[in-house]
Amino acid sequence: MARTRVLVTGGAGFIGSALCRRLAADARYEVLNLDKLTYAADLASLRAVEGQANYGLAIADIADLATVQGIFAQFRPDWVFHLAAETHVDRSIDGPEAFLQTNVIGTERLLMAALGYWRALDAAARAGFRFVHVSTDEVYGALGATGAFTEESAYRPNSPYAASKAASDHLARAWHVTYGLPVVISNCSNNYGPFQFPEKLIPHIVIRALNGETLPVYGQGANIRDWLFVGDHVTALCAVAERGRPGEKYNIGGHGERRNIDVVRTICAQLDRLRPSNAGSYADRIEFVSDRPGHDFRYAIDPGKAERELGWRQTTEFDAGLAATVAWYLENEPWWRAKLAGGYRAERLGTQLNP
Numbered sequence: 001m002a003r004t005r006v007l008v009t010g011g012a013g014f015i016g017s018a019l020c021r022r023l024a025a026d027a028r029y030e031v032l033n034l035d036k037l038t039y040a041a042d043l044a045s046l047r048a049v050e051g052q053a054n055y056g057l058a059i060a061d062i063a064d065l066a067t068v069q070g071i072f073a074q075f076r077p078d079w080v081f082h083l084a085a086e087t088h089v090d091r092s093i094d095g096p097e098a099f100l101q102t103n104v105i106g107t108e109r110l111l112m113a114a115l116g117y118w119r120a121l122d123a124a125a126r127a128g129f130r131f132v133h134v135s136t137d138e139v140y141g142a143l144g145a146t147g148a149f150t151e152e153s154a155y156r157p158n159s160p161y162a163a164s165k166a167a168s169d170h171l172a173r174a175w176h177v178t179y180g181l182p183v184v185i186s187n188c189s190n191n192y193g194p195f196q197f198p199e200k201l202i203p204h205i206v207i208r209a210l211n212g213e214t215l216p217v218y219g220q221g222a223n224i225r226d227w228l229f230v231g232d233h234v235t236a237l238c239a240v241a242e243r244g245r246p247g248e249k250y251n252i253g254g255h256g257e258r259r260n261i262d263v264v265r266t267i268c269a270q271l272d273r274l275r276p277s278n279a280g281s282y283a284d285r286i287e288f289v290s291d292r293p294g295h296d297f298r299y300a301i302d303p304g305k306a307e308r309e310l311g312w313r314q315t316t317e318f319d320a321g322l323a324a325t326v327a328w329y330l331e332n333e334p335w336w337r338a339k340l341a342g343g344y345r346a347e348r349l350g351t352q353l354n355p
């Protein structure tokens with residue numbers, strides 16, 4: 001049987017690498033990872049599959065239309081998973097431009113390349129082609145104390161990152177409605193797990209704790225995020241490609257709502273158990289710092305549509321996933337020490353824009 005040929009953009013990032021590892025471990029798939037290798041990329045996360053006959057890497061910028069067109073013509077994908085993006089909210093506050101360039105212009109160029117390629121396919125291949133646009137719940141803005149985002153929730157992005165992802169969602173949808181490209185959109189809640197770049201909350205706290213530093217928590221730590229283990233997101237993306245209906249969008253989440261301060265305290269309790277410090281409990285080093293500008297109060301996903309229509313369910317509940325993740329960062333200290341040695345400073349970002 002012919003293998004399904006899968007193009008993954010941003011496949012050297014946190015979620016994309018988990019997707020590449022999952023697909024390349026399955027002989028039914030042939031995977032090409034298209035990645036620009038920005039600061040957020042990590043080829044160490046792909047060691048498990050590099051060298052495999054059904055996995056390849058093309059180093060390219062999604063905004064480079066001619067190069068991307070060439071990659072489509074040569075690789076001839078059946079599915080595209082589009083994950084390449086600038087993703088860190090705090091960086092988007094300090095410098096929005098890169099977010100527009102990659103998340104908006106880059107997505108438009110990728111859609112152009114996909115459309116030109118798709119139009120030249122025969123009817124059966126056109127019908128089977130899927131462009132899975134991977135997005136975030138942050139496009140919906142903030143919730144109050146109750147309720148959850150559904151696929152019908154209005155777009156109210158509050159950060160430059162969220163605004164750029166919202167724009168990319170609209171473009172992906174328009175390419176389906178206007179040109180007929182078989183696009184399916186997924187909007188997922190906050191991911192966590194192995195190989196996440198240390199600027200994101202969970203690894204940031206683990207690494208600062210192990211380095212004997214203070215543990216900064218924005219505001220009073222009351223903001224709520226809905227956490228999903230990265231492996232469950234990967235399973236959901238595969239279900240979206242296999243069973244999602246073109247033109248539809250699916251919210252992906254794991255019923256994992258937690259206040260930020262509770263996530264940080266749980267990490268501290270786990271570290272107290274696994275790597276006790278002579279200086280006392282790690283929680284003693286929690287420090288409340290000035291809030292992120294425009295900080296969304298609460299996100300919560302209603303994943304009912306994905307559960308009903310795609311038959312998808314998360315399998316890793318938050319407390320078990322967090323424990324496994326903290327253990328992974330403890331066992332993989334050389335991995336994150338290399339990030340620090342490579343210039344990442346685990347410092348505060350996202351406090352000001354200097355036009």
Ligand code: NAD
Binds near residue numbers: 010014042083102165
């Ligand atoms: P990441 O920051 O870890 O990785 C992004 C990857 O994209 C990197 O490998 C980078 O090199 C690549 N990239 C950036 N600009 C590029 C360009 N112009 N051309 C080609 N490659 C480029 O991101 P992530 O956390 O893995 O997120 C992946 C996707 O999932 C993003 O689209 C993000 O918006 C979405 N998402 C993330 C989360 C989350 O919690 N991390 C939640 C929901 C949705």
